[in-house]
Amino acid sequence: MYDVAIIGCGVVGAAAAFELSKYKLNIAVLEKENDVALGASRANSAIVHAGYDPEPGTLMARLNVQGCAMAEQLCKDLSVPYEKIGSLVLAFSESERKTVNKLYDRGVKNGVPDMQILSREEVLQMEPEVSPEVMGALYAPSAGIIGPWEYTVALAEVAVQNGAEMKLRTKVEGIDWTEEHYVIHTNKGNVEAKYIVNAAGVHSGEIHEMVAEKSFEIRPNRGEYYVLDKCEVTKARHTLFQCPNENGKGVLVSPTVGGNLIVGPNAEGVSGEEDNHNTAAGMAFVQRMAAKSVPNINYRHSIRNFAGVRANLNKDEFQIGVAAKQFIDLAGIKSPGLTSAPAIALECIHLLQGEGLSMEQKENPITTRKKIHFRSLSAEDKQQVIKENPLYGRVICRCETITEGEIVDAIHSPIPPCSIDGIKRRAGSGLGRCQGGFCGPRVLDILARELKVSPLDILQDKDGSFILMNETKKEV
Amino acid sequence: MLYDLIVVGGGPAGLAAANSAWEKGLRNILIVERDKELGGILNQCIHNGFGLHRFKEELTGPEYAHRFIEMLKDTSVQVMTDTMVLTVTENKEVHVINTEKGYQVLKAKAVILSMGCRERTRGAIAIPGARPAGVFTAGSAQRYLNMEGYMVGKRVVILGSGDIGLIMARRMTLEGARVLACVEVMPYSGGLMRNIVQCLQDYDIPLYLSHTVTDMQAENGRLSHVTVSKVDEKRNPIPGTEMEFDCDTLLLSVGLIPENELTRGAGIQMDMRTNGAIVYENMETSIPGVFACGNVVHVHDLVDYVSQESEKAGAAAADFVLNPKENEQAVQLKNGSGVSYTVPQQVRIPRIEKNLEVFFRVRQVYGNSVIEVKDGENTLCSFKREYMTPGEMQQIKLPRVLLDKVTADTIEISVREA
Numbered sequence: 001m002y003d004v005a006i007i008g009c010g011v012v013g014a015a016a017a018f019e020l021s022k023y024k025l026n027i028a029v030l031e032k033e034n035d036v037a038l039g040a041s042r043a044n045s046a047i048v049h050a051g052y053d054p055e056p057g058t059l060m061a062r063l064n065v066q067g068c069a070m071a072e073q074l075c076k077d078l079s080v081p082y083e084k085i086g087s088l089v090l091a092f093s094e095s096e097r098k099t100v101n102k103l104y105d106r107g108v109k110n111g112v113p114d115m116q117i118l119s120r121e122e123v124l125q126m127e128p129e130v131s132p133e134v135m136g137a138l139y140a141p142s143a144g145i146i147g148p149w150e151y152t153v154a155l156a157e158v159a160v161q162n163g164a165e166m167k168l169r170t171k172v173e174g175i176d177w178t179e180e181h182y183v184i185h186t187n188k189g190n191v192e193a194k195y196i197v198n199a200a201g202v203h204s205g206e207i208h209e210m211v212a213e214k215s216f217e218i219r220p221n222r223g224e225y226y227v228l229d230k231c232e233v234t235k236a237r238h239t240l241f242q243c244p245n246e247n248g249k250g251v252l253v254s255p256t257v258g259g260n261l262i263v264g265p266n267a268e269g270v271s272g273e274e275d276n277h278n279t280a281a282g283m284a285f286v287q288r289m290a291a292k293s294v295p296n297i298n299y300r301h302s303i304r305n306f307a308g309v310r311a312n313l314n315k316d317e318f319q320i321g322v323a324a325k326q327f328i329d330l331a332g333i334k335s336p337g338l339t340s341a342p343a344i345a346l347e348c349i350h351l352l353q354g355e356g357l358s359m360e361q362k363e364n365p366i367t368t369r370k371k372i373h374f375r376s377l378s379a380e381d382k383q384q385v386i387k388e389n390p391l392y393g394r395v396i397c398r399c400e401t402i403t404e405g406e407i408v409d410a411i412h413s414p415i416p417p418c419s420i421d422g423i424k425r426r427a428g429s430g431l432g433r434c435q436g437g438f439c440g441p442r443v444l445d446i447l448a449r450e451l452k453v454s455p456l457d458i459l460q461d462k463d464g465s466f467i468l469m470n471e472t473k474k475e476v
Numbered sequence: 477m478l479y480d481l482i483v484v485g486g487g488p489a490g491l492a493a494a495n496s497a498w499e500k501g502l503r504n505i506l507i508v509e510r511d512k513e514l515g516g517i518l519n520q521c522i523h524n525g526f527g528l529h530r531f532k533e534e535l536t537g538p539e540y541a542h543r544f545i546e547m548l549k550d551t552s553v554q555v556m557t558d559t560m561v562l563t564v565t566e567n568k569e570v571h572v573i574n575t576e577k578g579y580q581v582l583k584a585k586a587v588i589l590s591m592g593c594r595e596r597t598r599g600a601i602a603i604p605g606a607r608p609a610g611v612f613t614a615g616s617a618q619r620y621l622n623m624e625g626y627m628v629g630k631r632v633v634i635l636g637s638g639d640i641g642l643i644m645a646r647r648m649t650l651e652g653a654r655v656l657a658c659v660e661v662m663p664y665s666g667g668l669m670r671n672i673v674q675c676l677q678d679y680d681i682p683l684y685l686s687h688t689v690t691d692m693q694a695e696n697g698r699l700s701h702v703t704v705s706k707v708d709e710k711r712n713p714i715p716g717t718e719m720e721f722d723c724d725t726l727l728l729s730v731g732l733i734p735e736n737e738l739t740r741g742a743g744i745q746m747d748m749r750t751n752g753a754i755v756y757e758n759m760e761t762s763i764p765g766v767f768a769c770g771n772v773v774h775v776h777d778l779v780d781y782v783s784q785e786s787e788k789a790g791a792a793a794a795d796f797v798l799n800p801k802e803n804e805q806a807v808q809l810k811n812g813s814g815v816s817y818t819v820p821q822q823v824r825i826p827r828i829e830k831n832l833e834v835f836f837r838v839r840q841v842y843g844n845s846v847i848e849v850k851d852g853e854n855t856l857c858s859f860k861r862e863y864m865t866p867g868e869m870q871q872i873k874l875p876r877v878l879l880d881k882v883t884a885d886t887i888e889i890s891v892r893e894a
Contacts, residue, residue, distance in 0.1 A: 226602070227599070231740075276606075276607075277604065277605050277606045277607075277691075277692075278602075278603075278604045278605060278607070279604050280604045280690065280713075282604075283602055283604065299602070300600075302599055302600055302602055303597065303599045303600065304597075304599035305598075305599055305602050305603075305604075305607075306607065379571070379579050379581075382573065382578070382579040383578040383579040386573065386575065386578035386579065387578055390575035390576070391575065393573050393574050393575035393576070393577075393578055393579075394558060394560070394574070394575050395510065395560035395573065398510065398560070399737075401560075401562065433594070433597075434594045434595065434597060435597040435598070435599055436616075437594065437595050437597055437612075437613040437615065437616050438594065438616075440616055441616060441619045441620055441623075441624060445624070455624065455626060456626070459609070459697070460608075460609035460697070461609065461697060462697045463696075463697065464696035464697035464698060465608060465609035465696075465697030465698055466609060466697075466698055467609050467610075467620075467628065468620060468626040468627065468628060469626070469627045469628060469629055469630055469724075470626070470627050471625055471626055471627070472621060472625045472626065472627055472651055473651060473652070
């Protein structure tokens with residue numbers, strides 16, 4: 001019997017597990033995929049929003065600003081890439097200037113620190129590649145960029161190290177209440193838990209309806225992106241937003257923590273999680289819209305397209321609350337969900353306590369994570385780590401300078417990955433301009449060697465995504 | 477440790493460069509290679525067709541590399557394998573790491589950059605659709621097949637008619653896969669004619685010119701279908717022309733990009749058109765004593781020409797160390813109509829012994845045509861060609877005696893139909 005079962009291990013589930021694992025509780029995390037962070041948490045804008053967007057007084061506004069403030073220290077503690085680069089909301093018309101002023105006022109009400117309204121000249125000085133049509137901007141220095149999957153993995157890893165049980169490939173099929181606890185029916189048998197946290201992302205509506213009447217509706221919404229090579233990162237120094245209007249939030253242009261440029265997203269209602277395809281129309285839209293902010297992005301330097309499916313709701317608020325006795329919804333966590341996640345986790349604890357969960361802090365819970373990121377070490381430190389483990393002296397991913405040591409570390413991490421993309425999300429191999437063309441076969445080799453399985457068993461990503469079909473003909 | 481010459485990369489370019497530098501009298505030479513053995517990409521190119529120009533016989537890739545590795549055995553050239561170069565600096569420091577000695581800073585009087593090239597990926601050409609397993613660059617698939625001994629698929633579509641894609645069409649067929657189509661967005665193939673014949677036509681694999689992949693579908697995480705559409709003159713897909721292929725694998729052979737991160741890091745001037753360094757007649761870059769050769773300068777179609785170019789770089793590096801010279805004024809080579817790039821891009825005429833060899837590519841397919849070399853308004857010389865295509869690199873030789881007549885500061889090379 002678990003004290004708490006968390007359903008879904010995206011960034012919200014992982015953050016909840018992280019916070020809860022600091023207490024003397026038996027925790028299970030149920031994730032239907034073969035790894036964590038396989039939904040919206042791996043396919044988004046990778047932005048820490050300052051918090052001027054949400055309507056003042058909403059839960060979303062409070063959790064956004066709080067989550068933004070928590071990100072810096074948390075990322076430092078957990079070795080997660082994060083940079084507080086600030087964001088600009090660009091105005092290209094009189095009416096957009098008014099919007100910028102409105103956002104400023106909202107930000108003040110929400111408690112966003114240090115915002116400024118910038119003149120055209122100030123914007124162009126800060127961002128020389130921005131369109132000369134710009135008329136001004138809202139500057140929010142507390143905004144940042146983050147590695148979204150590293151964040152999720154790090155939070156989940158620490159939870160596991162604190163004793164939380166990570167149950168991968170465990171799909172929830174039904175939930176029954178039996179007097180004082182829940183029985184969760186999964187493809188891997190029943191899991192019993194006193195409390196449930198619903199962090200099932202796009203599926204959080206379905207999970208909610210297993211215990212309560214329908215009270216909200218998830219409307220899966222797809223956003224498509226470009227990632228450009230490092231040479232294009234000079235096109236933006238801050239996260240460059242456009243003014244929200246009746247057609248949506250606009251397309252952003254931003255550096256990433258990996259030193260690339262990200263451009264996107266569009267917004268299109270889709271049927272569900274699996275509808276994460278890129279479309280010619282969507283990508284053309286992203287290019288066209290981005291050109292308004294930064295006209296000279298060279299898409300010849302595109303290295304990757306992707307699309308993510310967000311758990312949008314039929315309202316401008318997160319669905320966070322008690323859905324049934326001892327059952328907490330952390331549902332409909334759309335943007336700014338990545339930013340809000342650590343604050344949502346604190347809110348979750350508060351709600352669980354309200355439902356009667358008695359919580360006693362562990363004496364010395366783990367709250368930090370150390371990770372070797374070879375590329376960012378000094379020459380002396382590089383020498384030192386290679387001395388300690390020669391595998392750090394062999395570069396496997398040449399685009400991102402990721403060593404065999406880092407890949408082996410990832411394979412033997414608290415939530416061991418079974419796929420090349422799982423290694424990518426932990427070690428960063430294959431994120432660069434050749435997109436794993438060079439390192440893919442080498443990573444596959446290392447995975448097979450370390451896991452002591454046949455190369456034929458190694459996956460690209462989710463279950464079923466086999467890379468190799470069969471061995472070649474043998475000598476006759 | 478101060479070396480006379482450090483060669484970055486032990487593929488065909490680096491091997492030929494090091495050999496040639498040794499022949500010209502340099503003794504303290506080091507090749508740094510990231511892989512566990514020398515030979516570079518040739519090691520996975522087990523098909524034949526290499527060496528027809530260089531050795532007048534048909535060799536496989538490993539055999540071709542072996543010839544050069546054997547030559548090295550009679551020299552004092554040192555080799556550091558399993559070693560990655562992290563940085564090359566302007567003052568010719570080469571920062572390397574390996575498992576044995578950790579982080580080292582090596583110094584050299586001259587450096588040759590011969591890092592080769594990488595393949596363009598799906599992301600570079602923004603193919604719409606699902607993003608499943610089963611989409612490989614042709615070179616990665618070749619590595620799995622020829623080095624690791626695994627097949628990557630059973631029903632295959634190939635996008636792009638570059639040489640590696642064509643070679644892989646044949647290779648996959650011989651290993652029992654069904655190659656359904658080779659799809660090329662341009663109205664002509666990007667590969668060598670001999671490969672079209674020997675790798676597609678001989679196996680009845682259809683080549684769809686002016687077509688591209690416009691969608692991909694997945695089943696359970698692996699590619700299940702691709703949609704191929706005809707494109708118009710502007711390479712935009714034409715609605716209504718879609719064909720669906722039931723396949724588990726898509727191989728991409730959509731171009732190669734010189735691998736110049738170290739070059740850029742050193743602050744060397746680059747050519748936007750080749751994506752490689754701007755080089756002089758002897759393959760010297762904008763940093764004196766730093767040379768570049770092979771696919772890191774521009775993508776070649778034949779390794780024989782890589783060797784030829786690299787031997788020039790090796791000899792020049794030896795000359796740089798042994799006989800330092802003042803830098804002379806250079807003449808620029810200009811791309812006239814029909815020419816997409818030239819290598820070299822600039823020429824110091826006094827340094828040319830007999831002939832200046834110029835490699836270039838044309839922008840489109842030409843039938844009977846004339847290559848014209850002009851000094852300002854004056855035609856220096858012209859060359860006749862029966863057939864030229866962007867997929868086949870062109871080479872001309874300009875005699876020193878002609879170049880001595882040059883008065884303008886640019887020489888223009890252009891192409892026109894005869």
